[in-house]
Amino acid sequence: MMKRFFVSLVGFSLLSLYSAQPDELKALRKELESLKQGQSEIQKELQEIKALLRGRVAAPPPEPQNVVLSVKDDPFKGEKNAKITLVEFSDYQCPFCSRHSRDTLPQLEREYIASGKLKYVFRNFPIESIHPQAFKAHEAANCAAEQGKYWEMHDRLFADQKMLAPKDLPIHAQALGLDLPKFQQCVDSGKHASKIRSDLADGQKAGVQGTPTFFLGLTDPSDTKVKAARVIRGAQPYAAFKTAIAGLLAGQK
Numbered sequence: 001m002m003k004r005f006f007v008s009l010v011g012f013s014l015l016s017l018y019s020a021q022p023d024e025l026k027a028l029r030k031e032l033e034s035l036k037q038g039q040s041e042i043q044k045e046l047q048e049i050k051a052l053l054r055g056r057v058a059a060p061p062p063e064p065q066n067v068v069l070s071v072k073d074d075p076f077k078g079e080k081n082a083k084i085t086l087v088e089f090s091d092y093q094c095p096f097c098s099r100h101s102r103d104t105l106p107q108l109e110r111e112y113i114a115s116g117k118l119k120y121v122f123r124n125f126p127i128e129s130i131h132p133q134a135f136k137a138h139e140a141a142n143c144a145a146e147q148g149k150y151w152e153m154h155d156r157l158f159a160d161q162k163m164l165a166p167k168d169l170p171i172h173a174q175a176l177g178l179d180l181p182k183f184q185q186c187v188d189s190g191k192h193a194s195k196i197r198s199d200l201a202d203g204q205k206a207g208v209q210g211t212p213t214f215f216l217g218l219t220d221p222s223d224t225k226v227k228a229a230r231v232i233r234g235a236q237p238y239a240a241f242k243t244a245i246a247g248l249l250a251g252q253k
Contacts (some may be wrong), residue, residue, distance in 0.1 A: 067206045067231075070214055071121045072224035073195070075150045077109065081118040081221040084112075084245060087228075089203040090156045091125050091211040092138055093131035093164055096235040100212050101158040107238040112245065121226075122154065124199040124210050132166040136187070138196050140169040143186035148174045157246055211232070216244050218252070 069087050079213075090097045105120075112118035124142075126134030137157050144153035156172045157164065163171065166187070173183040186192075206215065206228070212235060215228035229251075230244045 009231070043241075047178040062142045067215060067228040068225050069202065069206060069217075069228065070225050071119075074121045074123055074199075075145060075154075076122070077120040077151065078113040078118055079116040080119065082113075082116055082219055084117060084248060085119045085121060085217055085219045085226045086245075087121045087123060087215045087217075087226060089199070089206075089208045089211060089213045089215075091126050091131055091134050093126070093134035093143070094211045095161065098158045098161055098234040103240065104235070104238050108241060111242070116182065118245070123203065124196040125203045125208060125213070126200070127211060133166075135193075135196065136166050136169065137164045139190065139192045140172070140183075140187055142192035142195065143183050144173065144176065144178060144234055146186060147178050147183070149178060152176050181225075207231075214241075216248060218248070 071085060071087060074087075088100075090100075108118065108120065113120050124138045126138050128135055140203070141150060141153045141157060144150055153172060153176060156175065169187060170180055173180055195251055203213070210233065214232040216230040216232065217226040218226045219226065229248050232240060232244055
């Protein structure tokens with residue numbers, strides 16, 4: 001049905017070309033390109049869904065029990081001892097993770113992170129079987145962290161997922177004003193690979209099967225670990241996070 005709809009739109013646009021003026025021709029061409037790009041994005045996301053579903057059993061997995069996550073050496077936004085901690089397991093090549101970064105994270109920043117209510121932790125979970133460029137992108141982000149630009153690199157990688165190949169990573173580094181030789185040496189050395197593998201192992205132990213997956217818990221200022229009280233799976237709307245946070249806080253009263 002989607003293909004027939006797209007073909008009809010293309011046919012209508014082509015017919016319109018015969019009677020259009022030069023400016024209108026440009027507008028129609030632009031519209032046609034936008035439609036093609038939109039269909040490509042939809043197909044990409046459908047392939048992601050199919051790939052993930054193939055690796056799952058028919059019944060939904062049970063909620064993880066007694067999940068305790070270390071946040072000792074992970075990049076985070078917000079106050080270190082904010083009352084609540086949200087841990088994201090994410091993949092830089094995952095379109096759903098990009099959507100969360102683009103649409104939902106800014107709202108969480110405005111409402112909870114900037115106000116000191118939420119500590120937001122990022123952990124690596126590149127799914128190499130379907131995202132072959134993700135692992136090196138995660139290494140690049142950690143290398144950018146060495147020069148104080150982790151979140152800037154995080155935002156760039158999610159904003160342009162067509163630029164994640166190893167040859168593209170120095171372009172991001174240059175745009176951020178990083179020391180390129182130092183950055184490239186870091187990426188080539190693979191020095192952060194063990195950390196990424198450790199995050200993958202922790203995520204799998206916690207029950208992560210797809211990205212993004214989030215664990216929400218209360219912050220213990222005297223500990224570097226967080227016990228998960230809520231789990232949010234997928235690129236959920238901001239309202240889902242707000243409800244989970246409110247529910248966690250209500251349980252403490």
